[in-house]
């Protein structure tokens with residue numbers, strides 16, 4: 001006598017005890033997908049080769065399960081718990097893993113094409129030589145995961161988190177990766193082709209330099225400014241390679257919030273040479289107000305010599321407040337108890353200013369000058 005599709009208890013017991021029998025019974029049903037397996041407790045079960053195409057397993061507990069060679073295509077696994085599960089050669093095409101926990105899972109030579117892993121956790125999972133075409137995984141977490149021999153093709157991975165992950169021979173083609181995080185990730189043989197990297201800080205990536213093929217969107221270095229005033233000063237100090245000044249007003253501007261930072265992107269064509277310019281800044285949301293250019297820590301994007309030049313220019317145009325702010329910035333580079341700005345602080349064009357007259361960067365002279373500016 002066939003098991004009734006409504007007999008949930010028997011179906012779950014069969015899954016736990018005899019997968020072959022389950023497959024036989026399941027295969028005889030005209031519409032097996034209708035069986036309610038939501039929230040089923042199948043922890044640690046040996047489900048090798050189980051046939052669960054289109055099954056409703058939302059919220060099921062599959063922690064530590066053997067799911068190798070299982071058929072999970074088009075199954076509903078939203079919020080399912082699959083921590084430490086073995087998905088070796090598992091077929092999960094079009095499966096829905098939204099908000100599922102796949103931490104520490106082994107996903108080797110599996111098929112995840114067209115599947116959804118939005119907001120899913122794949123922390124410390126191993127994903128090796130699996131098919132991941134048209135994967136939908138916005139805000140998925142791959143923190144500490146090992147990703148090997150994968151070609152993400154046409155995937156949606158905006159705001160995905162690859163923090164501390166290892167990426168070995170991974171390719172992203174036509175993939176949305178806007179604001180994805182690669183903090184402390186290590187890459188070898190990483191390729192980006194026609195992908196959207198808007199807001200991605202690839203400077204945080206360790207290992208080999210990635211390969212860029214075709215037009216990738218939003219590739220660039222994120223500059224850490226301490227205030228909007230510093231961001232604008234940076235642009236004033238750094239003309240286009242052709243020498244034409246960069247006018248922020250002539251560029252398109254987008255702004256979004258990320259963590260405690262405002263991310264600010266200026267993009268457009270240089271009025272002088274028509275080349276594409278792109279500048280991306282992170283500015284803390286609680287940045288100090290003008291005329292101050294930053295807090296107590298020294299600038300990471302403008303060097304002391306550049307501040308010195310700007311201070312001179314400010315005096316010439318009668319902007320004493322700006323001149324004072326710039327001198328204060330130079331003093332921030334002097335270590336506590338130190339008498340002068342260390343030579344190592346000059347990283348940009350300011351090195352030339354220093355070589356002309358290193359004396360200008362002694363604390364005593366800087367403070368004397370500051371005192372003079374403060375006296376009306």
Ligand SMILES: [Zn+2]
Nearest residue numbers: 240242270273
């Ligand atoms: Zn130019």
